[in-house]
Amino acid sequence: MDLTLKVWRQNGPGKPGEFKEYEARGISPESSFLEMLDVVNERLVEAGDVPIEFDHDCREGICGTCGVMINGHPHGDQKGTATCQLHMRKFSDGDRIVIEPWRATGMPVIRDLIVDRSPLDHIVEAGGYISVNTGGTPDANLIPVPKEAAESSMDAAACIGCAACIAACPNSAGQLFTSAKLAHLNLLPQGQPERYERTIAMVEKMEEFFGSCTNHGECEEACPKSISIDNIALMNRDYLVAKFKDRRKAGQR
Amino acid sequence: MTTLDAKVPEGPIQDKWTNHRFDIKLVNPANKRKYDIIIIGTGLAGASAAASFGELGYNVKVFTYHDSPRRAHSIAAQGGINAAKNYTNDGDSIFRLFYDTVKGGDYRSREANVYRLAEVSNEIIDQCVAQGVPFAREYGGLLDNRSFGGAQVSRTFYARGQTGQQLLLGAYQALARQISLGNVTLFNRSEMLEVVTHEGSAAGVVVRDLITGEISSHSAHAVVLATGGYSNVFFLSTNAMACNTTAIWRAHRKGAYFANPCFTQIHPTCIPVHDEFQSKLTLMSESLRNDGRIWVPIDPNDTRPANDIPENERDYYLERIYPSFGNLAPRDVSSRAAMRMIDENKGVGPLKNGVYLDFADAISRLGKDVIEARYGNLFEMYERITDEDPYEVPMRIYPAPHYTMGGLWVDYNLMTNVPGLYAIGEANYSDHGANRLGASALMQGLADGYFVLPYTIADYLADFLNTTPLSTDHEAFKQAEAEVDGRMKKLLAIQGTRTVDSFHRELGKIMIEECGLARSKEGLQKALREIPALREEFWKDVKVSGTEDTYNSELAKAARVADFFELAELMCRDALEREESCGGHFRVEHQTEEGEAKRDDVNQAHSSAWAWNGYDTPQTHIKEPLEFEYVALAQRSYK
Numbered sequence: 001m002d003l004t005l006k007v008w009r010q011n012g013p014g015k016p017g018e019f020k021e022y023e024a025r026g027i028s029p030e031s032s033f034l035e036m037l038d039v040v041n042e043r044l045v046e047a048g049d050v051p052i053e054f055d056h057d058c059r060e061g062i063c064g065t066c067g068v069m070i071n072g073h074p075h076g077d078q079k080g081t082a083t084c085q086l087h088m089r090k091f092s093d094g095d096r097i098v099i100e101p102w103r104a105t106g107m108p109v110i111r112d113l114i115v116d117r118s119p120l121d122h123i124v125e126a127g128g129y130i131s132v133n134t135g136g137t138p139d140a141n142l143i144p145v146p147k148e149a150a151e152s153s154m155d156a157a158a159c160i161g162c163a164a165c166i167a168a169c170p171n172s173a174g175q176l177f178t179s180a181k182l183a184h185l186n187l188l189p190q191g192q193p194e195r196y197e198r199t200i201a202m203v204e205k206m207e208e209f210f211g212s213c214t215n216h217g218e219c220e221e222a223c224p225k226s227i228s229i230d231n232i233a234l235m236n237r238d239y240l241v242a243k244f245k246d247r248r249k250a251g252q253r
Numbered sequence: 254m255t256t257l258d259a260k261v262p263e264g265p266i267q268d269k270w271t272n273h274r275f276d277i278k279l280v281n282p283a284n285k286r287k288y289d290i291i292i293i294g295t296g297l298a299g300a301s302a303a304a305s306f307g308e309l310g311y312n313v314k315v316f317t318y319h320d321s322p323r324r325a326h327s328i329a330a331q332g333g334i335n336a337a338k339n340y341t342n343d344g345d346s347i348f349r350l351f352y353d354t355v356k357g358g359d360y361r362s363r364e365a366n367v368y369r370l371a372e373v374s375n376e377i378i379d380q381c382v383a384q385g386v387p388f389a390r391e392y393g394g395l396l397d398n399r400s401f402g403g404a405q406v407s408r409t410f411y412a413r414g415q416t417g418q419q420l421l422l423g424a425y426q427a428l429a430r431q432i433s434l435g436n437v438t439l440f441n442r443s444e445m446l447e448v449v450t451h452e453g454s455a456a457g458v459v460v461r462d463l464i465t466g467e468i469s470s471h472s473a474h475a476v477v478l479a480t481g482g483y484s485n486v487f488f489l490s491t492n493a494m495a496c497n498t499t500a501i502w503r504a505h506r507k508g509a510y511f512a513n514p515c516f517t518q519i520h521p522t523c524i525p526v527h528d529e530f531q532s533k534l535t536l537m538s539e540s541l542r543n544d545g546r547i548w549v550p551i552d553p554n555d556t557r558p559a560n561d562i563p564e565n566e567r568d569y570y571l572e573r574i575y576p577s578f579g580n581l582a583p584r585d586v587s588s589r590a591a592m593r594m595i596d597e598n599k600g601v602g603p604l605k606n607g608v609y610l611d612f613a614d615a616i617s618r619l620g621k622d623v624i625e626a627r628y629g630n631l632f633e634m635y636e637r638i639t640d641e642d643p644y645e646v647p648m649r650i651y652p653a654p655h656y657t658m659g660g661l662w663v664d665y666n667l668m669t670n671v672p673g674l675y676a677i678g679e680a681n682y683s684d685h686g687a688n689r690l691g692a693s694a695l696m697q698g699l700a701d702g703y704f705v706l707p708y709t710i711a712d713y714l715a716d717f718l719n720t721t722p723l724s725t726d727h728e729a730f731k732q733a734e735a736e737v738d739g740r741m742k743k744l745l746a747i748q749g750t751r752t753v754d755s756f757h758r759e760l761g762k763i764m765i766e767e768c769g770l771a772r773s774k775e776g777l778q779k780a781l782r783e784i785p786a787l788r789e790e791f792w793k794d795v796k797v798s799g800t801e802d803t804y805n806s807e808l809a810k811a812a813r814v815a816d817f818f819e820l821a822e823l824m825c826r827d828a829l830e831r832e833e834s835c836g837g838h839f840r841v842e843h844q845t846e847e848g849e850a851k852r853d854d855v856n857q858a859h860s861s862a863w864a865w866n867g868y869d870t871p872q873t874h875i876k877e878p879l880e881f882e883y884v885a886l887a888q889r890s891y892k
Binding site: 011012013028030031032034035038039042044045046048049050051053055056057058059060061062063064065080081085086087089110111114116117118120121124125126128129130131132133134135137138139140141143144145146147150153154157158160161184185188190191 | 301304305308319320321322323324325326328329338340376378379380381382383384385387388389390391392393394395396412413415418419422425426427429430432433439441464493494495527528530531532533535536630633634637638640703704707750752753754755796797798799803804805806807
């Protein structure tokens with residue numbers, strides 16, 4: 001198939017950028033979206049041009065490295081699909097495809113389609129863990145976890161940290177990412193001792209970088225792992241409780 | 254002649270690790286902050302080691318070429334992690350896990366290391382559960398298990414089809430906690446391009462910032478490489494695009510021995526290649542073989558759709574040839590069986606390059622819901638890639654390069670022969686012999702990082718109390734920086750006619766044909782003529798655009814492919830010298846009448862370590878003899 005690409009090119013952080021057009025001819029419909037970009041790039045290099053930079057790695061939809069806006073949709077408009085798993089058979093011959101980086105003040109462009117997502121790491125560093133050191137932990141089966149709790153925790157833990165939720169949000173809010181990590185940990189018995197401290201720390205770190213949630217729901221729609229916005233409700237509840245709870249007396253329930 | 258001292262402790266195998274932990278030196282808690290440790294890589298091994306060192310109080314610098322530690326390719330491991338918990342009451346034990354792993358590795362691993370791996374496996378599960386890894390549970394709230402290839406017990410813990418992701422997130426979160434406490438400094442988008450040694454010991458590393466191109470030096474008392482495997486030498490593999498050999502290869506060039514490079518694993522269940530533009534292969538977890546049945550049509554000319562072929566015209570060849578292990582025969586055995594079917598022209602799919610993995614029986618027995626709960630994400634991944642629904646039609650699978658058992662030679666302490674330089678996880682060669690069993694890579698990565706290296710590194714560090722690491726102004730660092738800078742400039746200056754990928758693809762084709770599933774003397778000799786010629790052409794004709802002072806992924810890729818050429822040659826030489834078939838290394842000259850691998854325990858019961866002698870001079874071959882006191886050497890049978 002033959003396609004026309006309109007791609008955002010930007011030489012470096014803080015530098016001006018612009019859209020440029022490229023012809024992508026003879027693309028196999030069996031190719032993935034990123035393989036299509038590989039072909040375009042290989043031709044650019046052969047012609048002595050600088051290839052389009054984009055982030056990618058596992059190409060199995062699990063590492064969360066890839067992600068671009070495709071015709072205005074994060075990861076394209078196929079539901080529950082990361083950019084690397086999107087295939088060209090979903091496009092038609094002659095299509096014109098607009099490709100842009102994630103846009104959010106908290107995630108500035110590094111080059112072309114690559115952005116800086118380190119704020120997501122900082123949110124996890126603020127409290128997205130259970131404070132146990134290596135060694136000296138009890139036998140695994142001493143901590144029974146209700147199957148339903150393990151399942152909902154896993155539903156949230158499936159987040160790949162790609163930041164599509166933030167790119168999709170008109171407010172560039174980080175609620176879906178942050179709440180998914182909180183739900184993963186707060187729903188498990190192991191996560192209870194630090195539940196409320198964790199919630200406050202992560203929410204407040206998130207607010208340093210990203211906007212506020214106004215319940216548009218675009219994030220869930222864009223999420224390649226279909227993480228539910230129910231997690232945001234859980235986060236808001238825990239945040240509210242945390243603000244009122246006297247944690248020095250937490251042991252008394 | 255150089256000999257290798259594996260430093261395996263004396264005593265009965267079940268006491269070795271306990272005794273060793275008592276015998277080795279310690280660093281007292283207040284002194285730990287006086288030591289600097291560098292870790293390269295943030296996968297399971299690197300992240301778990303970095304977190305554990307941080308908790309102990311060492312000063313840690315950790316480097317990853319990713320934007321975040323959580324991207325490392327451990328994240329893509331699907332099926333599970335083994336442990337000898339015997340929660341399923343089916344006769345498992347530490348000794349059985351040890352036995353299965355030695356046998357599964359076709360008797361080419363070091364017994365003492367494997368025993369220790371089995372011994373710490375249970376602690377890993379405890380650790381991960383305490384961290385909040387959401388493993389699959391039974392209704393009573395206890396942990397669930399499933400089976401993997403090469404085992405007759407159910408010992409694999411899992412988190413849906415995303416076990417690697419969840420274990421890596423556990424280690425990453427532990428690492429994030431240490432970063433926030435200031436015990437660990439993270440350098441992301443930073444690629445290690447040189448190991449620096451001084452007076453024969455590791456002194457530090459040179460890294461390149463992938464955003465700015467800036468080259469910088471970092472020194473430490475010890476350097477740990479946790480940089481994964483080298484399956485991307487084949488171009489198409491299940492590894493992520495960036496996985497490469499550069500860190501361990503640069504260490505090899507600085508004197509670290511490279512062991513068993515030809516021991517590579519071809520995984521039987523990957524989605525077949527669709528066309529020449531394909532950039533990588535996708536694995537379908539081995540866990541699928543718990544419920545899926547593998548078959549091909551009996552008649553090679555059968556062109557009917559899978560569901561129209563009646564039972565009596567199908568050949569469930571694994572169940573037929575290996576009745577006691579059936580569809581859960583180990584990876585090397587299953588891959589070769591699939592290849593034989595395809596060679597007999599019984600392959601399925603448009604390119605006749607696959608075999609069926611069929612869930613129809615399991616779905617009618619257990620219901621679609623159960624299968625969806627077990628493998629839903631894998632089925633979805635398959636559907637995205639092939640546009641076929643595996644609930645309705647059988648999956649098509651094909652063997653693909655997946656894991657490399659070879660790597661840097663390490664002793665019992667996981668130290669290479671270069672003092673102060675360690676290799677952990679897939680980057681070392683230690684535990685899997687000639688074939689790795691499923692669900693053992695996650696186990697080994699975390700064993701090394703959480704429970705082995707944090708003890709053994711103290712034995713080395715203790716002697717350097719109150720010493721300062723070599724200054725990065727030292728000539729050794731300046732030289733290494735100049736070397737890295739020179740290499741980058743040279744790659745950009747060639748301005749030839751061919752892209753990096755075109756060279757990589759050609760190298761991969763040579764490797765998969767001559768050093769893949771089946772190897773022959775003739776083919777390996779041919780490869781050893783072709784690879785150096787292609788490497789010369791690369792250095793004359795490669796075309797890398799862009800500049801060195803901006804983000805330039807073509808340049809980074811070119812430097813990695815350059816190292817793959819040198820590794821590829823060593824792999825072929827190693828495969829040529831190993832005159833036997835064992836595990837993933839199948840020499841067509843050495844097979845039984847039924848086409849099974851034929852080991853030579855008289856002449857080949859050793860690990861091969863290779864010492865660098867300089868560019869264009871073949872490496873020296875050093876052998877570490879392997880002794881089997883606890884697992885009797887036997888023809889491996891899964892029948």
